[in-house]
Amino acid sequence: MSEVITGTPFLELDGVAIGFGPEKTRTDILRDVNLEVGENEFVAIIGFSGSGKSTLVSLLAGLERPTEGEVRMEGVEVTRPGPRRGVMFQSYSLLPWLSVFGNIELAVKQVFPSFSSAEVRKHVDRYIEMVNLTDACDKAPHELSGGMRQRVSLARTLAMQPDVLLLDEPLSALDALTRAVLQDEILQIWEKEKKTVVLITNDVDEAILLADRIIPLTMGPEATLADAFPVDLKRPRDRRTLTDQPAYQRLKAEITSYLVGLNKEARKLRSKTLVAMPEVKPRDFKLPSMMPGR
Amino acid sequence: MEIKYRLLKVIDTAGLSFLSPVVRLAAGEEPRKQLKDIGRWIIVPVFAMVLFGVLWSIIAPRHKTKSGEVPTPAVVLEAWDGISRFHDNESAKEEGFQLTGDSRLAELKQAVARLSEVESLEVAANQRLKEVRESTDTEKLKIIAPFKSAYDAKSNEYRDYRKSSAARLKELGGTLLEKGESERLAYLADMRAVEVKTEELKAERDALKVELEAAEEQTFPDLKEALKASTLLGEEKQFLIKYIDLVGESSREFKLAAAQETLKSSRQEFLTSTEGDLYKLCGNVIKNEKFTETIGTSQYAKPWTLPKQIVRSLFCVFTGFLLASIIAIPIGILCGLSNTFMAAMTPFIALFKPVSPLVWLPIVMIIVGGFMPDPDNHWLIVALAKVPILKEYKIDPMFLSSAITVALCSLWATLVNTALGVGSIDKDHLNVARVLRLGFFARLFKIIIPTALPLIFAGLRISLGVGWMVLVAAEILSTSEGIGKFVNDMYTNGSAESFAQIFVVVFIVGFIGMVLDRIMVFLQRLVSFDTSPAL
Known part of the structure; x- marks a missing residue:
């Protein structure tokens, strides 16, 4: 660890390993992962796809239990998921039969059962406004663009008022322009609300723009966290001026070359142990169309 | 435009999407494409149905069953008419039975008027039927005559041959007792030949009979029409007679009035009688009260339509x-x-x-x-x-x-x-x-x-x-x-x-x-x- 955190870390992974299969022939996805996140710190974890980033989020959220080691929050072991660790999923995971308002309302009602219906409405409206979706309040998810859906997902997660935000590649399914807009929004919201955030990403620019600390995840299987790159750029950050700073360029070059090195190493490894891919077919119930205009 | 999209959505939700090209065409959207879609999704199915009807009309009459011909579309439509007529008549009876007061009397009057109208129409229809039948009978006889004479001739020939051959062979057999083997073998061959010839004649006769029957079965549209008209009028007459009864003397109101009258008089009798058996008279009152109640709620026994x-x-x-x-x-x-x-x-x-x-x-x-x-x-x-x-x-x-x-x-x-x-x-x-x-x-x-x-x-x-x-x-x-x-x-x-x-x-x-x-x-x-x- 390049940065020393004083006191009990807010969120902590201690010697965590997770694997699948029977104990003797277990394949570890993550092994010997140690991470300490301080309160109100913004940590970005960067890695290639398939390296186990989503599994890491599941572990932090409590959706999965580690095979070895412990996940702790404020020194207490995390055994199950809960609203204190709000997760924003890559696939939005909005409920398609509920409107924007309904999706957020469901979460708010569950997390704040003591709210009156007027309070619920006020609370939901506040977060819809925060992500600039007031006009689309009554639309169904399938009527929204990808970026708008992810905004709803963000609003839902924020509306739960979690102590930790776990963002699992929230922007990787979006186009570059939408992504930039949402990055700015996340940045603004974070600078206002100051929350502990763990962001999973595969975008170096995004990580530098948002995070206090960037930790690369080595290639799986048996991936682990490498040494962190501290981001000492001044806040508030602005993407237009940021890229001109030599510190930014230096950091980006360092991280990129480190990641490229990882990739080469991994390729060498992979050629020896070729893992058979599962035979997966798309599941699609749609029948061929028999009516016009389809 | 707003209306168009709303309509299209309704059509889509209702699963009637074959109508959507019509709506789009009415809105003037890509006429060529819409016409093509209308052709495919509306005209082709209609054409297929018409084709099916035509084939059915052609093929059905060629198949005879013991319940008659396989019905053609026209016959099926007639059957549909019959079914709905039966239903309408029964519903009318059910309603008529419950009518009261002036509306009942008006209905009764109307039905009686219609009955006399129908009766005179029926007489005319029967007259026409009789005429048509006579004319078609002579025509039919004319058509059948050649078939019939051919059949009769063949039939006679067959019968005569069988009789005469049998007589001849019997007589010949009587003389055979003192003859030798060769004569007897010749007799056997003779009898075989007669047998074969008899079978042949019988087959020819049967073939002619089938032809005759086919000719007899020939239908005459005029006769069919007249028969149908007469039957329909007869049916209506039967219905009206029953209906007049149900609206008139068998109606609930009428029966109820009669029952109430009886009840009243039995009450009167019980209350004023000085010498009769009061036990029995009181029982009568109770019985009449029950009867009146039953009549009041009675319904026409409508059959299942x-x-x-x-x-x-x-x-x-x-x-x-x-x-x-x-x-x-x-x-x-x-x-x-x-x-x-x-x-x-x-x-x-x-x-x-x-x-x-x-x-x-x-x-x-x-x-x-x-x-x-x-x-x-x-x-x-x-x-x-x-x-x-x-x-x-x-x-x-x-x-x-x-x-x-x-x-x-x-x-x-x-x-x-x-x-x-x-x-x-x-x-x-x-x-x-x-x-x-x-x-x-x-x-x-x-x-x-x-x-x-x-x-x-x-x-x-x-x-x-x-x-x-x-x-x-x-x-x-x-x-x-x-x-x-x-x-x-x-x-x-x-x-x-x-x-x-x-x-x-x-x-x-x-x-x-x-x-x-x-x-x-x-x-x-x-x-x-x-x-x-x-x-």
């Missing part, structure tokens, strides 16, 4: 469908939630799903019969007989048996689809539920059931279709009232007209099934949150 049978069949299929849904949806949800439960249910689903309704029905009938040894006094039948609309449709154990059979055959589609819908829930949605720490019931009603709803409705749609198909068979076998009973009656009846009426039922059953299916598609669309088409 096809529309009534259809409504009963619909009640029956929806009862079965409801039963199937109540059983299948919860079990399906449990199957989807728990793999263990699914494993436990799999053998039953696999084993019972293919069982035919014709096997379930006897079992169900025996079990229902076992529960209701005295159906008329069973609490369920008594309770159902009090439900306002249902009570007119004779809810009996057979109704329940048919409904349960429908349920047993149709629940599988809903069960399997519900299990599939619940089982294929998005893992991310479940993760959301876990992060929110939703309880079991909140998870069930807020996440699981909404996800599974489109597939549940797809299952319900299949179930209703299967149920409707099964129902008619169940009704035929259980002799329960309903469409099946109507078909069975027509089949047993076996006349040419009832043959055509069964064809009418084919189209009615098909049409109702289609409407039910469309309704289910509509409901399925309403609960579907994605925009994928359901067909």
Whole structure:
């Protein structure tokens, strides 16, 4: 660890390993992962796809239990998921039969059962406004663009008022322009609300723009966290001026070359142990169309 | 434009998308493409139906059965007319029976006027029938004459030859006793030749007979027309006579007045009598009071018409469908939630799903019969007989048996689809539920059931279709009232007209099934949150 955190870390992974299969022939996805996140710190974890980033989020959220080691929050072991660790999923995971308002309302009602219906409405409206979706309040998810859906997902997660935000590649399914807009929004919201955030990403620019600390995840299987790159750029950050700073360029070059090195190493490894891919077919119930205009 | 899109959406939701090119064309959108679509989705199907009708009209009369010719579309339409006329007449009688006061008298007057009109028309029609019959009879004789004479000639030739040969051979046989073997062998050959010739003549005669019969069967459109007109008028006359009776002296009001009169006089007698048997007189009053009450609530005993049978069949299929849904949806949800439960249910689903309704029905009938040894006094039948609309449709154990059979055959589609819908829930949605720490019931009603709803409705749609198909068979076998009973009656009846009426039922059953299916598609669309088409 390049940065020393004083006191009990807010969120902590201690010697965590997770694997699948029977104990003797277990394949570890993550092994010997140690991470300490301080309160109100913004940590970005960067890695290639398939390296186990989503599994890491599941572990932090409590959706999965580690095979070895412990996940702790404020020194207490995390055994199950809960609203204190709000997760924003890559696939939005909005409920398609509920409107924007309904999706957020469901979460708010569950997390704040003591709210009156007027309070619920006020609370939901506040977060819809925060992500600039007031006009689309009554639309169904399938009527929204990808970026708008992810905004709803963000609003839902924020509306739960979690102590930790776990963002699992929230922007990787979006186009570059939408992504930039949402990055700015996340940045603004974070600078206002100051929350502990763990962001999973595969975008170096995004990580530098948002995070206090960037930790690369080595290639799986048996991936682990490498040494962190501290981001000492001044806040508030602005993407237009940021890229001109030599510190930014230096950091980006360092991280990129480190990641490229990882990739080469991994390729060498992979050629020896070729893992058979599962035979997966798309599941699609749609029948061929028999009516016009389809 | 706003209207166009709203219309298109309604059309799409209702599953009537063949109409969408018409709407688009009316809005002036890409006329060429819309015309092409109209051609394909409206004109081609109509053309195919017309072609089907033409082929049917050509092929049907060539097939003779013991119930007469296979009916042509025209005959089926006539049968449809007959069925609806019967229904209209019976409904009119039912209403007429209950009329009171001035409206009854007005109706009576009108019916009497119509009767005299019909009677004079009938006389004219019969006269015309007689004339046509005479003229066609002579014409027929003319047509038949050559066939008949040919047949008669051949028939005589056959008979004469057989007689004369037999006489000749008998006589020859008498002289053969003192002859030797060669003569006897010649006699044998002679007799064989006679045998062959007799057979030949018989075959020729039979062939001529078939020709003669074909000529005799030739129909004359004029005669048919006159016969039909006369029959229709006769039918109407019969109806009017009965109707006048029901509106007149047999009407409820009339009978009630008479009964009240009797009651009044018996009361009077009881109250004022000085010498009679007061016990008996008082009993009379009570008896007359009861009788008056019975008359006051009496109804015309309307026979089962096809529309009534259809409504009963619909009640029956929806009862079965409801039963199937109540059983299948919860079990399906449990199957989807728990793999263990699914494993436990799999053998039953696999084993019972293919069982035919014709096997379930006897079992169900025996079990229902076992529960209701005295159906008329069973609490369920008594309770159902009090439900306002249902009570007119004779809810009996057979109704329940048919409904349960429908349920047993149709629940599988809903069960399997519900299990599939619940089982294929998005893992991310479940993760959301876990992060929110939703309880079991909140998870069930807020996440699981909404996800599974489109597939549940797809299952319900299949179930209703299967149920409707099964129902008619169940009704035929259980002799329960309903469409099946109507078909069975027509089949047993076996006349040419009832043959055509069964064809009418084919189209009615098909049409109702289609409407039910469309309704289910509509409901399925309403609960579907994605925009994928359901067909």
